[in-house]
Amino acid sequence: MSKFDLKATYRGYIACLNKQAWTNLGQFVHDDVRHNGKPLGLDGYRAMLEADYEQIPDLHFNIQLLIAEPLTIACRLRFDVTPKGNFLGLPINGQKVTFCENAFYLFHDKKIRDVWSVIDKAAIEAQLG
Numbered sequence: 001m002s003k004f005d006l007k008a009t010y011r012g013y014i015a016c017l018n019k020q021a022w023t024n025l026g027q028f029v030h031d032d033v034r035h036n037g038k039p040l041g042l043d044g045y046r047a048m049l050e051a052d053y054e055q056i057p058d059l060h061f062n063i064q065l066l067i068a069e070p071l072t073i074a075c076r077l078r079f080d081v082t083p084k085g086n087f088l089g090l091p092i093n094g095q096k097v098t099f100c101e102n103a104f105y106l107f108h109d110k111k112i113r114d115v116w117s118v119i120d121k122a123a124i125e126a127q128l129g
Contacts, residue, residue: 006068006107010075013112014061020053022046030113037116056083064100073105088121090128099123 013028025046033045040048053059058081065076078100083092099120106114 006071006073007066009107009110010066010068010073010105011063014063017049017061022050025049026111028112030108030111033111033113033115035115035117055085055087056081058082071107073103073107075103075105077101077103088119088124090121090124092124092128095128097124097127 009028016024016028026042029042029045031042033040033042035045035048056079059079060081062078062080063075064078065074067074078098080096080098082094082096085091085093087097100123101117101119103115103117105112108114
């Protein structure tokens with residue numbers, strides 16, 4: 001898979017998430033996907049994403065930085081969102097917050113099989129005062 005194809009596939013994945021087109025998720029995500037080392041499988045990964053949208057109704061993934069190497073994506077995603085209740089253990093309660101997530105994706109059979117991600121919780125804490 002070339003760098004161009006990998007970036008195009010990743011952008012298609014992000015578009016799938018933003019449309020919440022869950023029936024298409026298997027086009028981009030491997031059946032044996034793992035998140036931060038935890039085996040979820042495609043159904044578990046989908047459930048995780050659906051829970052994210054339940055907690056953050058205005059969730060929208062914005063690619064801020066995208067780097068592709070053979071079989072690997074590194075991405076910085078930016079979010080301007082309004083989580084309900086607690087988010088990451090913080091009392092957001094409908095307040096608008098902006099933060100980034102740094103994520104790495106490893107592809108296998110042209111699909112995302114491993115995801116490692118870290119959210120900038122300190123940025124959220126600073127906005128809450």
